[in-house]
Amino acid sequence: MTDRSTSTGPLAGLRALEMGQLIAGPFCGQLLGDLGADVIKLEDPTSGDPMRQWGRERPQGQSLWWSVVGRNKRSVTCNLRTREGQDIARRLAERADILIENFRPGTLERWGLGYDDLAAVNPRLIMVRVSGYGQTGPYSQRAGYGSIGEAMGGLRYVVGDPSTPPSRTGISIGDSLAATFGALGALAALQERQRTGRGQVVDSAIYEAVLALMESTVPEYQQTGYVRERTGPILPNVAPSNVYPTADGGWILIAANQDTVFRRLARAMGSPELGEDERFATHTARGERQAELDDLVAQWTATIDTAELEKILEGHAVPVGKIFRAPDMLADEHYRERDAIVEVPHAKLGTVAMQNTFPRFSQTPGSVRWPGPELGQHTVEVLRQELGLTLDEITRLQQEGAA
Template structure:
């Protein structure tokens, strides 16, 4: 079994992960990163859908799968069979948390819905992730990140004003939903300590997608219309965005009037810009961005990026390079922080696995287990938690219930 460490916050908590793809698995991964023992139940032949998405690692993993499934064990069970359903109910008895994102009503059909699990584990914290509000008219609609990005208005605020609606580069709604779900599960576990009662935690992708809109959403409500799109620029702060230097792009984030004064005098040597009443305050700069930004671009394009970055850093103006993703992952900054780890793999030899982003008392949460090969923990988990002997395991495998 996974070796729990008493120094980790969720040591002693066991999670049954019945979910697949992104939002549910991310929720369970977060709990695993914080020390919980996570048992991921997968189909004996196919496993999680994402084992077949993106670039292959070994025989049963992909980079896509690996990004959401570190610090877990994989147990293969056919949930379409009555024997498989009974096995998972027995596992649920041994778990504190259950995470699932089956289609609406799917868990109930398998005898694994909230009420059915609560009947065998009264204080379970049960997390359901769906596409839409499970208490509304669209409860049965399947949820997909791209669809939700469109329906939640996120594509309409992304990209340049001259472009058509644009999705985020990653599945942002799935990722936010997974994080919101983990937060809610943690709150439910905390409440269980005080009351002894479990809870049904429910998350909908659409609900979380609207939350991602943040200040844009509230501005849309105030204006009673869509806010304009600014691409890499900021809707309220100028200059703030990506600008071209002589030899490449850089990020400038002038956050207040004092920084703007230093930018004009110390960075681009244009104190005259400060004398123009159109640019004296941020509100004025926002209203006159169409004339100000070309002036600033002209000055930045005349200077090398390194010089601009050095000058801004020297006077406390937030700034940075625009790196490629590979550059960022292999940068000294990422290496020093220990954000990318090498983990052993039985086929590939080793593989890259992201480290958890959390530090506790200065120590980063560890990668205790790399993303699992399909079914690697089936025998050990069923033997240890359910007491199944070799004969029973062999019979279940012969029936196709486990692999």
């Protein structure tokens, strides 16, 4: 039996009912669970969340991605396409604070599980609805994935090198942003519920979550006609701030674009005169000669190994950082000191290393209490404890494909 009393996070005592699958909805549930909420995840009895099958590396057939996005959740099998499965969901929603779903808009309404239906039995319920285009508008019924939201929100166009087509960031950032805004919206709605006693719908569209992070790209065009383009690793006219090669085949990021910091970099390079050279002495001058300056810095960094280069630049108080990969994260002393990565016991894999919960709280920290559970691992527990069903009733529901 799952011991929920061990939850100490700031959301301990709250219950979230997670419907939907893949990333956009489940990551929202992960965030709430990380902070202590009791997250009950409803999954199709036959296959469960497709995330159980995702990921290139699957030791012993186990999805490592699922171990992260499914963590801190209780898995309950429930066929939402059946009348009895819908009844299970309705009864669980009656006892929930937050419901998370990322079906295509209108799906829950067809199942009799729309917000109006559920609010009739639980007016305090907050429903987080994550979708590609939102619950309204001419595109709302389109199939919407994170990649499409990233394109429509403007992110894909500005990511990558100018010599290549628009690029992916390397992670499912659109889905995760929509999930994060969904979690933020849920917390804001909880505060509002404190005043009014009523819940509401939080409508988090992927393309809008991406758009929210697009800085001043819209007013730049609206006011001046300027469209930001792909610039690779640089920020145009801000130099030196780039990724530079090292002697041992690595890469290092140096951000020395402020006047005083550039002078420190020049001294670190053994060329203090560069700091006073009229070609590079000011922010504007360095921006105008960005390529030339980057080439000078790269010629220097390419003669020194990465670790030694870090020491030199840190000794001169120049902002510097390696381009981290997973091996670097696991070996880094700062990661280790702050427990940024934790090892979580896993029934089949021993322990699984994964990112800790963030942000940090001084009094009520979040925690990773268990990795993504087996499909239906908590079905009997939840249906007996929360709904009062007998073992015979649960067995019948399972045999009929409803649970």
